[in-house]
Amino acid sequence: MAGVRFGIVVFPGSNCDRDVAWVTRGLLGCPTRLIWHRETDLSGLDVVVLPGGFSYGDYLRCGAIARFAPVMGSLKEHAARGGYVLGICNGFQILTEAGLLPGALVRNANLHFICDRVGICVERQDLPWTSAYPQGSTLTLPIAHGEGRYTCDPDTLKQLQDRGQIVFRYAPVAPNGSVDNIAGICDPSGRILGLMPHPERAADPDLPGQDGIPFWQSILRSFAA
Amino acid sequence: MQFQAQIQIHLRPSVLDPVGAAVQSSLHQLGHTQVQQVRIGKHIQLQLEAPDAETAHRQVDELCHQLLANPVIETYQIQVDPIGG
Numbered sequence: 001m002a003g004v005r006f007g008i009v010v011f012p013g014s015n016c017d018r019d020v021a022w023v024t025r026g027l028l029g030c031p032t033r034l035i036w037h038r039e040t041d042l043s044g045l046d047v048v049v050l051p052g053g054f055s056y057g058d059y060l061r062c063g064a065i066a067r068f069a070p071v072m073g074s075l076k077e078h079a080a081r082g083g084y085v086l087g088i089c090n091g092f093q094i095l096t097e098a099g100l101l102p103g104a105l106v107r108n109a110n111l112h113f114i115c116d117r118v119g120i121c122v123e124r125q126d127l128p129w130t131s132a133y134p135q136g137s138t139l140t141l142p143i144a145h146g147e148g149r150y151t152c153d154p155d156t157l158k159q160l161q162d163r164g165q166i167v168f169r170y171a172p173v174a175p176n177g178s179v180d181n182i183a184g185i186c187d188p189s190g191r192i193l194g195l196m197p198h199p200e201r202a203a204d205p206d207l208p209g210q211d212g213i214p215f216w217q218s219i220l221r222s223f224a225a
Numbered sequence: 226m227q228f229q230a231q232i233q234i235h236l237r238p239s240v241l242d243p244v245g246a247a248v249q250s251s252l253h254q255l256g257h258t259q260v261q262q263v264r265i266g267k268h269i270q271l272q273l274e275a276p277d278a279e280t281a282h283r284q285v286d287e288l289c290h291q292l293l294a295n296p297v298i299e300t301y302q303i304q305v306d307p308i309g310g
Contacts, residue, residue: 061295097295103297107243109243111247152297
């Protein structure tokens with residue numbers, strides 16, 4: 001079960017990289033490699049994580065500069081090979097800027113940086129990221145972002161809805177003004193996931209919130225199958 | 226030739242601009258109730274070397290498309306002028 005090989009990309013300004021490593025290496029016991037953004041070797045990895053933070057200071061737009069980091073070319077190849085990609089918070093922003101996921105994440109509607117624990121509805125249980133959640137689960141997960149309002153054009157939204165690419169929704173309502181209460185989406189294959197909530201910050205049994213634990217268990221389960 | 230480019234970047238009309246809305250509300254509170262539709266964008270100024278104005282414009286357009294603007298949520302206008310011409 002502990003054989004999933006995780007890679008965590010570290011950009012200048014990433015600040016959740018070690019939180020993710022604490023879960024994947026420290027709690028799950030999985031081999032975990034931190035990958036500096038200038039590296040290009042992603043060989044031997046099953047899941048590559050783009051962690052939260054403020055890559056390149058969020059200058060210009062969140063994720064806009066990280067998108068051109070040397071590691072991103074390798075990440076696209078990893079995804080094309082069928083590898084798993086997970087973008088959390090700033091990582092989600094980077095995935096949209098890179099075009100690996102549709103739409104964009106813009107300034108919260110109320111202009112506040114929101115640091116809170118919020119209700120998250122799991123919309124699909126058939127994905128490698130969610131299979132360990134019971135049907136119809138509503139979770140409490142931490143969010144911490146100023147630019148998390150998911151937006152896209154109406155055609156893209158319809159595609160996301162029709163293809164079941166909306167994986168997580170805020171419940172009962174998006175605190176940041178996201179269209180259709182979107183908190184996380186995947187690509188059509190389900191192997192690339194981006195979400196604003198932080199499952200890695202709700203996975204340590206010593207911390208009060210633990211609704212992120214099944215998220216990580218789902219990944220292990222999908223590789224054990 | 227040296228050119229100076231002025232680039233205006235705006236959120237697409239379909240994308241809510243809460244910063245513009247907040248500024249509009251503030252202007253209204255100051256009594257400027259005639260103000261409507263405040264939208265806040267970015268202004269980028271850069272210099273570049275190019276053989277002619279048309280090429281300079283095309284190059285700046287590429288820069289905008291690749292990095293400076295995100296076409297998913299933003300539109301942009303470019304003005305290119307020769308420097309010292």
